[in-house]
Amino acid sequence: MSMELIVALIASAALFGTGIYGALSQTNLVMIMMGIELILAAALVNLVAFWRYLHPDAIEGQMFVLIVMTVMAVEMAVGFGVAIARFRSRGSVEMEEAQELKG
Amino acid sequence: MSVQVIFLAAFGLAAVWFGIVVFRTHSMVRSALALLFSQTAIGAMFLVMETEFLGVLQIMMMATEMSIMAIFMVMFMMDPGGLGAMDMKHQRRLSLWAGLVAFGGATGLAFFANWGPLPAEIPDAAEQVRLLGFELLGRSMLIFESAGLTILTAMIAATAMAVLPGRKAEAQTSEPPGHEGHGA
Secondary structure (H helix, E strand, C coil), rough: CCHHHHHHHHHHHHCCCCCCCHHHHCCCCCCCCHHHHHHHHHHHHHHHHHHHHHHHHHCCCHHHHHHHHHHHHHHHHHHHHHHHHHHHHHCCCEEHHHHHHHH | CHHHHHHHHHHHHHHHHHHHHHCCCHHHHHHHHHHHHHHHHHHHHHHHCCCCCHHHHHHHHHHHHHHHHHHHHHHHCCCCCCCCCCCCCHHHHHHHHHHHHHHHHHHHHHCCEEEEEEEECCCCCHHCCCCHHHHCCCCCCCHHHHHHHHHHHHHHHHHHHHHHHHHHHHHHCCCCCCCCCCCE
């Protein structure tokens, strides 16, 4: 068992837990997006660690990292689009005031 | 204990600590900066794991992204400086338990999974970039192009959603009586 891999995975698990806490506990849309960013960052750490310590010969592992980075950028772009639309129509991005979105 | 383990643990701790600070501070600008430091520490972890290209990419991309996020935070928050010490949290107990269970589950997996033997050596930085370049413009070109197209689509969709004419008027007419947005 590689100590380096375990350390990276524990850091990733802590980032994931922090992101889950942030995404669930915050009432502001932008803060919720910050929580999701931390969750995706945890996935990035996992992917790089798995590539580095398990399969360094398979460069496709780094492709996954680039795809997750793309997902982070798309999440930011769409999230801010929603935030601007919400702010212009309702004057707030507080999710406590978005009860009408409840299914 | 190798030097790599020490640096990985140090940057991992920094990333987690700044990640926690994001949700502890009342100032939105501090939150955005804390997330920037957290993401930078993650980029440093990539550098320690000898993936130079991804590490530098992570740091540069996140520096830009978090700067934009800080601007949006100041624009949209009712108290961006955090001087009013507003409480912006709900369902604290559930969130805390969900976070702890996620951390515990992922840590358990890290310890109890059988990861198999470690490879002897990895390609050096220049070789990694060369291989990744061939991968991006060879076998994985469709995935790479799809990712680029997805970002372009998201940019256009987000801009269209934000500037759609008549949205404000429509929203105001559909509002129930007595419910008025504040600040718009």
